[in-house]
Amino acid sequence: MNRRRRTALLAVGALTAGLLLTAPQPASAANLIKNPGFETVGTGGMPYCWEKSGWGDNDFTFTTTSDAHSGSKAMKVELTRRTEGDRKALITESAECAPVVSVGKQYDLNLWYKSTTPDASVTLFRHDTTAGWQYWTDLKTLPIAGSWTQASVRTPEVPTGTDRITWGVSVYGTGSATTDDYTMEQVADPVPAPQCTGTAEQCANGRWDVLPTQNPVRSMHSVVLNNGKVLLIAGSGNSEEQFDAGTFTSAVYDPVKGTYKVIPTPKDMFCSGHVQLQDGRVLVMSGNKAYPVAGGHGYEGFKDSYIFDPVTETYSKTNDMNDGHWYPSATILGNGDVISFGGLREDSTGSVTAELWSDAEQKWLELWKVNQTWSYWGLYPSMILMQDGRLFYSGSHVFGNNIPGTGSAIYDYDANTVTQVPGLQNKDQRDQSASVLLPPAQDQKVLTIGGGNIDSNPDANRLTDVIDLKQANPAYTAGPPLPQGTVDLGNGKQAETGNQGKMYVSAVLLPDGKVLETGGALHNRADPVYESSLYDPATGTFDPVAADPQARGYHSSAFLLPDGRVMTTGDNPGNGTWNHNVSIYTPPYLLKGPRPAITSVIDTEWTYGDTQRITVDRPIAKAELIRPAAVTHSSDPNQRFVDLPLSVDGNNVDLNVTSNPDLAPPGWYMLFAVDANGVPSVAKWVHLQGPSALGATDASAHVHSFADSLEGKVTEPGEKRASQKVPVTVSGCDRHYGSINVCVPTDFPPSVKATTKARCDWLKKNDYGRLEVNGKDDPLRLDRDGDGIACGKADLRKR
Numbered sequence: 001m002n003r004r005r006r007t008a009l010l011a012v013g014a015l016t017a018g019l020l021l022t023a024p025q026p027a028s029a030a031n032l033i034k035n036p037g038f039e040t041v042g043t044g045g046m047p048y049c050w051e052k053s054g055w056g057d058n059d060f061t062f063t064t065t066s067d068a069h070s071g072s073k074a075m076k077v078e079l080t081r082r083t084e085g086d087r088k089a090l091i092t093e094s095a096e097c098a099p100v101v102s103v104g105k106q107y108d109l110n111l112w113y114k115s116t117t118p119d120a121s122v123t124l125f126r127h128d129t130t131a132g133w134q135y136w137t138d139l140k141t142l143p144i145a146g147s148w149t150q151a152s153v154r155t156p157e158v159p160t161g162t163d164r165i166t167w168g169v170s171v172y173g174t175g176s177a178t179t180d181d182y183t184m185e186q187v188a189d190p191v192p193a194p195q196c197t198g199t200a201e202q203c204a205n206g207r208w209d210v211l212p213t214q215n216p217v218r219s220m221h222s223v224v225l226n227n228g229k230v231l232l233i234a235g236s237g238n239s240e241e242q243f244d245a246g247t248f249t250s251a252v253y254d255p256v257k258g259t260y261k262v263i264p265t266p267k268d269m270f271c272s273g274h275v276q277l278q279d280g281r282v283l284v285m286s287g288n289k290a291y292p293v294a295g296g297h298g299y300e301g302f303k304d305s306y307i308f309d310p311v312t313e314t315y316s317k318t319n320d321m322n323d324g325h326w327y328p329s330a331t332i333l334g335n336g337d338v339i340s341f342g343g344l345r346e347d348s349t350g351s352v353t354a355e356l357w358s359d360a361e362q363k364w365l366e367l368w369k370v371n372q373t374w375s376y377w378g379l380y381p382s383m384i385l386m387q388d389g390r391l392f393y394s395g396s397h398v399f400g401n402n403i404p405g406t407g408s409a410i411y412d413y414d415a416n417t418v419t420q421v422p423g424l425q426n427k428d429q430r431d432q433s434a435s436v437l438l439p440p441a442q443d444q445k446v447l448t449i450g451g452g453n454i455d456s457n458p459d460a461n462r463l464t465d466v467i468d469l470k471q472a473n474p475a476y477t478a479g480p481p482l483p484q485g486t487v488d489l490g491n492g493k494q495a496e497t498g499n500q501g502k503m504y505v506s507a508v509l510l511p512d513g514k515v516l517e518t519g520g521a522l523h524n525r526a527d528p529v530y531e532s533s534l535y536d537p538a539t540g541t542f543d544p545v546a547a548d549p550q551a552r553g554y555h556s557s558a559f560l561l562p563d564g565r566v567m568t569t570g571d572n573p574g575n576g577t578w579n580h581n582v583s584i585y586t587p588p589y590l591l592k593g594p595r596p597a598i599t600s601v602i603d604t605e606w607t608y609g610d611t612q613r614i615t616v617d618r619p620i621a622k623a624e625l626i627r628p629a630a631v632t633h634s635s636d637p638n639q640r641f642v643d644l645p646l647s648v649d650g651n652n653v654d655l656n657v658t659s660n661p662d663l664a665p666p667g668w669y670m671l672f673a674v675d676a677n678g679v680p681s682v683a684k685w686v687h688l689q690g691p692s693a694l695g696a697t698d699a700s701a702h703v704h705s706f707a708d709s710l711e712g713k714v715t716e717p718g719e720k721r722a723s724q725k726v727p728v729t730v731s732g733c734d735r736h737y738g739s740i741n742v743c744v745p746t747d748f749p750p751s752v753k754a755t756t757k758a759r760c761d762w763l764k765k766n767d768y769g770r771l772e773v774n775g776k777d778d779p780l781r782l783d784r785d786g787d788g789i790a791c792g793k794a795d796l797r798k799r
Contacts, residue, residue, distance in 0.1 A: 032099035032107075033091065036182040038064060038073040046089070049097035050075065053168070056085010060171075069112040069148045069180035077169070078176035079117075086172035086702065088123060089179070093133050098164040099184055106187040106621065107155045108648070109139070109167060112148050112180050118609070119173025121659065121702050122153055127164040135470065137442045138702050139645040140656040141609035142169065142177065153656055154187065154646040156440070156622065160538055172702045190619050190676040194592035205545040207586045214580035215569055216260050217249040220555035221272065222569060224628035225310040226280040226668035226685055228562045229254050231263075233284070235270035238555065238572055240291055240740035243268055252313055255561050266315050267304055273328035273343070273380075274630050275638055278336040278666035278689060282308040282630070283357060284315070286325040289346055294735040294774035298348040298728035301326025305364060322367040323353040327379035327398055330630075331637050334389055334661035335359065339413070342377040350376045350724035371416045373717045376724035378403055380635045382435045383411070386469055387444055388703050389662045392421075394435035394448050395465075395476075398633050399730050400455040401428040408467075408476065410707060420712040423476030425463045429453045432554075434507035434634045436515055438537040440624065440643035441663050444469040444706075447535065449517050450482055452503035454524040454732030457747040462501035466540065470706045483544045485531025487522050488551070489751075490765035493530060496522075502529040505634050506558030508566050509626060509641045511672035511680035512589050513537065516545075516566055519552030523749045524732045525574035526766055528553050532585070548583050559629035559636075562670050562683040564590055574733070574743035575768045589678045596620050596675045598684050599651075606688045608701065609659035614673065614684075615651050621676040622646065623655050625669035625688065640664070644671075657688070660701035664688055734780060737790050738771045744780070744790075756781050760791035 034049045035042075042048035045062070052062050059081040068074040075089045091097055101107065109122065124136040140153040158165070167184075171177050196203035218237025224230055230253040236243035248265040272287040289302040301324035306315045325343030328351075332338050336359030345351045356370045357363070377383075381403075382396035395408040403409075406420040407427025424430065433451030437444075446467050452460035464479035484496035502520030510516055518532040528551035533542040548568055552558070555572035556579075565586055571579035597617045606612055614623070625642040642664040647654035653673070658664055670683035728735075733743035744763065748754075752762045759780060763771070771790040773783045782790035789795075 030185070032184040032186070033182045034097055037068070037071045037180055038075050039071050047073070047075070049092050050089050051092045052087070053090040054085060054087035054170070057083040058085055058087065060087040062087070062089060065178060067178060074178050074180035076176055076178040077171045079171050079174050082172070082174050086170040088168045088170040090125070090168040091166040093125065093127070093166050095164070098127060098166045101158045101162060101165050102186070103158050103160055103162060105158055108152065108185050108187055109155065110150065110152045110183040111169070112150050113142055113145060113169065113177055114148055115142055115145050115175065115177040117171060117173045117175025117177065118144055119175070119702070120169055120171050120177040122151065122167060123170040123702070124155065124165055124167045126159065126162045128161050129163055130161060135704055136165065137643070138170070138658070140611070140647070141659045152647045154648055156643060156645065170702060172700070190621065194677045194679070196591060197593060198591040203588055203591045206588045206591070208546055208548050209584050209586070210550060211258065211582045211584060213258055213260070215251065215253070215582050216262055216580070217251045218572070218578045219251065220270070220557070220570055220572070221274055221632045222557040222559050223274055223276065223282050223630045224559055224561070225282070226276070226628065227310050228256070228685070229310070230559070230567070231282060231308060232569065233265070233269050233272070233274070235265060235268040235272070235287055237578065238270055238741050243288070243291060255563070255567070261313065263313055266306065266317070267302070271327050273325065273330035273340055274632070275330040275332050275338055276628065276630055276667050277307070277332070277338070278359060280310060280668045282310070283330070283338060284308060285321060285330060285340060285355070286328050286343060288326060289324065291740040292728060292735050295777065298726070298730055299326050299344055300324065300346050300348050301344045301351070302346060319363045321355050321364050323351045323355070325351050325355070329377065329381045329383045329637065331383045331385055331391060332665045332667065333385060334665050336666045339383070339391070341383060342379055342381050344379070344726060344730070345723055347723070348726065348728065350378070350726040352376045352721055352724055371413055372720070373416055373418060373715070374719065374721050375418060375715070376403070379730070380633050382635055382637045384435065384437050384446060384637045385662055385665065386410070387660060387662050388705050389413070392446060392469060394446055395424045395427055395430050396433045396435040396448055396451070396635060397430065398432055398635070399732065400431060400453060402430060405713065410710060416717050418715045419710040421467070421474060421476070422712060423467070424448070424465055425476070425478060426461060429458065429461055432503040432505070432634045434505040434517065435637070436507045436509060437640050438515065439509055439513040439641035441640045442643055442658070443537070445537065447479065447507070447515065448476070449507055450501050450503060450505040450520065452523070455747060457524045457732070457745055457749055459500045459750065460503040460520070460522050462499055472706055472709060473711050474707050480540065480542055482517070483531060483533045483542050485529050485547055487527055487529045489527050496529065502531065504553045504556060506552065506556065506568065506631070508558050508560050509639055510560065510587060511564055511624065511626060511674055512678035513641065516558070516585070516587070518548055518558050518585070519556050519568060521553035524745045525554045525572070525743050526745070526749065528571070545588070548585065550581050550583050551579060555633070557631050559631050560626065564672070564680045564682065573766065574745065575766055576739065576741040576743070577767070589680060592677050592679050595679050596673050596681045598671070598673050598681050601671070601684050601686065604684070604686045606657055606686050608657060608661055608688070610657040611647070612655045612657060614653050614655060616653055616673050616681070617651065619675065620646070620653065620673045623653065623671065623673045625664060625671055625686070626683070627667065627669055638665070660703060662701070662703070736774050736777050736779060737782060738768070742768065742771070744768070744771065756784055757796050760796060763791060
């Protein structure tokens, strides 16, 4: 897989040193850097207010040279051998030297440089008033320059809790960078206050609209294509009748025209996995080979795999996977490969086979070519790519209990190890929770929201958890409780009480850097919850907003459209019905007045470490790449928001692309420009590929490694085995009653007494209709008179 090497961060200057001794003073418009040209001598062989920093296994020199841009001195940092890490001359991390900054402000950084390596970048650290000095982000990769060249870049908004920053040029490949004449200036406060273009309620909380045209297929898979259309995959749509008839469907929705085109679908892709490949095609893996049989086998997954082409709007078959995987994960890696885990095999047991799609060979690799731990990861395990190429299993999954242990882990493909990560609350009630890599991806924080358990069927919870994967030993910490909404228990909407939350949660990254969480239900395929809120990663808080008027529980999806709105589809309650209505959410940022516009993109083909120029019609505060959705069952582990640091010259804006493919895996992205009021442009599509920035033979992306010496339990590969036994009731449905698309719960909600009358009343209230008994068994005691019909009049008279 050619993953990059990782080691622990070993900064020469300790990041916790230099705690502030004086209160910060307001930043001025002047140059905030002391000794910007290295002219004043300091201690330890370095100029005043500059220090040696770096980490890893490399040979290096720091030289104050007379080869200056101006004055008599400049700083040269050179690596003559590199296995890992970097070296950098950094503004000293002290109250005396580190520039004071203000929360929410941005700063323009400038320097002059010459470089003999393509592997140099502007790197920032920040001082947190609670946690001390810590790495913040890399802003800009510096191209090779034989003569003095100016480099400029704008910081993101300064995070809450930050009072000072420090920065310098990191050299992370063999060669040298000579720098001089640093400047740092606060960006002037931008545009006036926004003008509300809706009602006061809409401008505060956004607006939902239910579209007049219904979704023609029972889609539970939604993929935003690189032409702005949406692929909606149903397969059999969780319908036994359509499965028996061989009727498998997909549709392509055009948000601009508001039209649907039904697409011939070769196999039952119900509950498959899917991910966009780097060329924009969609890889669809496995699906449903067979529905369960009462008293017999459970769901079965097939080995088939297909690619959907957005240009021709057709499916074509690939080679088979090594195993069946009904409900598999699908994560694209930094080299364009795709890794997949979990799901059910062709015999209904759990698959312990890891599968690897090779982008170079355009096929699933043979089993012997893929590292195997023989671990069972469950169904739709949320596997999120980290900045160093490892995978973080967030604990979000589908159906029943979590995996054994802490319920969260870091998986290292190269080392073939699994290390447990602590802190996930109530890990066995995170069934159909949602997990997202928070904006920006550079921060490496993951939020996990809500969940339940379809087996024990308690009230779904309000739990949220946040983890910072930049820490040496990352652990989940409790986040704020999920806001409560109203729940329909069959008697109309009523306010949630106690600790009632929701499962079947959808979470969508928005271009203003917030997360929309929406939809959900209180119990297994029942009791929809009407609640939506915006999570702000900067403050760690939820802000309740307008709720989707449609029920959005099991088999629902929510995803970002290129125009900045959010589309929601589906709902498949236990009675087997399907909600074909489609809702569109207009976030508050679209009701704040005119939108900025990207008037030109010089080049839509981007490579790692590039600087790409766009023009805008008015000032913007930030720009980012958002990977288009490929979502199902509350899960889209590839969803990510990648910050693009700016260099601003009037309406010309240079965007600085990360050199790390693990932060932004190759593929098509939506490019948004966002003004200071959080109002985004309509997205432009750009294609990120590469990695041309990794030119030197011993170089890599500028990866900062943090979680290399994990303290959790480490599991090496176990003994080879064929599968994991899984109960046939894995979907939480008792198949002794009704047709296959009807889900009578194996465990009723806590408020339902364990009597025939109470259970039958609940089924009637939830519109289950006539239920035949399949076979002679009646485990829920719904057919007391034995006539083969559940909840008949005679059944209710019997005690």
